[in-house]
Amino acid sequence: MNAVKISNLCLGYGKKTVIKDFTIDIEKGQMVSIIGPNGSGKSTVLKSLAKLLEPQEGIVYIGKNNITHMSNKEVSTSVSILLQHNTYPADISARDLIYYGRLPHKKWYQTKDQEDEKIIDWVIKNTNLEELQYKKINCLSGGERQRVWLGVALAQQPKILLLDEPTTYLDISYQLELLELVKMLNQRSDMTVVMVLHDLNQASKYSNRVIVLKEGQIVADGDPKEILNKELIRKVYNVESRIYYDEVDGHPIIIPNKNNLGGERI
Numbered sequence: 001m002n003a004v005k006i007s008n009l010c011l012g013y014g015k016k017t018v019i020k021d022f023t024i025d026i027e028k029g030q031m032v033s034i035i036g037p038n039g040s041g042k043s044t045v046l047k048s049l050a051k052l053l054e055p056q057e058g059i060v061y062i063g064k065n066n067i068t069h070m071s072n073k074e075v076s077t078s079v080s081i082l083l084q085h086n087t088y089p090a091d092i093s094a095r096d097l098i099y100y101g102r103l104p105h106k107k108w109y110q111t112k113d114q115e116d117e118k119i120i121d122w123v124i125k126n127t128n129l130e131e132l133q134y135k136k137i138n139c140l141s142g143g144e145r146q147r148v149w150l151g152v153a154l155a156q157q158p159k160i161l162l163l164d165e166p167t168t169y170l171d172i173s174y175q176l177e178l179l180e181l182v183k184m185l186n187q188r189s190d191m192t193v194v195m196v197l198h199d200l201n202q203a204s205k206y207s208n209r210v211i212v213l214k215e216g217q218i219v220a221d222g223d224p225k226e227i228l229n230k231e232l233i234r235k236v237y238n239v240e241s242r243i244y245y246d247e248v249d250g251h252p253i254i255i256p257n258k259n260n261l262g263g264e265r266i
């Protein structure tokens with residue numbers, strides 16, 4: 001069954017339409033990256049999958065359900081999202097914020113129980129926050145905070161995990177750790193992952209499907225080995241590149257050469 005089905009979706013802000021006639025199916029257990037230039041609509045698409053943005057037209061299905069007819073609580077028991085920009089209550093500890101991820105699963109009268117503690121411990125261990133868990137969020141670095149937000153999303157135990165540029169604030173070691181953790185969860189629990197990445201090589205390595213957006217429209221969609229090539233990189237980013245193929249698993253490695261400054265965008 002599809003984890004997500006999007007048909008003829010138009011999205012935007014006020015009267016402006018950013019995403020036009022967007023139709024895709026995402027199968028359960030896929031690991032999908034959305035790539036594309038700044039402003040191409042990547043975050044906008046992701047927000048609509050978490051019901052943070054209502055469609056102007058078209059339908060988003062989560063499983064069999066039309067997202068518009070689902071309550072926010074229903075959505076957040078299936079879908080969790082790590083946003084590009086987060087606001088947070090300053091005076092809360094990392095551990096307490098991660099507990100917020102449990103709330104969609106609880107009735108209003110239920111308090112934190114042993115099951116929650118077990119899940120929070122697992123999340124803290126896997127996001128490497130053991131030593132930081134009792135620190136206040138506003139005393140953490142940008143990268144540490146990003147790991148806490150990932151922790152909140154994971155504590156939700158979602159069927160569908162949405163990540164908007166999850167590696168942005170992380171050093172290279174934590175970038176790999178995050179992507180490996182997400183890959184492990186995807187493989188072990190069949191969690192569907194849709195992530196926005198700017199690093200084309202990470203998208204190439206860590207996804208079995210890449211959706212390329214330009215100006216709100218899909219310009220390529222498929223296995224990174226099949227779609228990531230010089231022509232596409234030129235067309236989408238106006239950048240000349242060289243492509244090598246990884247000796248172990250054959251994923252394309254993109255080396256950007258030169259920005260065609262002043263050139264027409266094709």
Ligand SMILES: Nc1ncnc2c1ncn2[C@@H]1O[C@H](COP(=O)(O)OP(=O)(O)OP(=O)(O)O)[C@@H](O)[C@H]1O
Pocket residue numbers: 013018036037038039040041042043044045084
């Ligand atoms: N809250 C908003 N109100 C009005 N316009 C918005 C809003 N958020 C985004 N936009 C506009 O919608 C378009 C797509 O934005 P979006 O954030 O989806 O792009 P993106 O592909 O995620 O870009 P980036 O790589 O910079 O994160 C842009 O033109 C942006 O200016």
Ligand SMILES: [Mg+2]
Pocket residue numbers: 042043044084164196
């Ligand atoms: Mg964005």
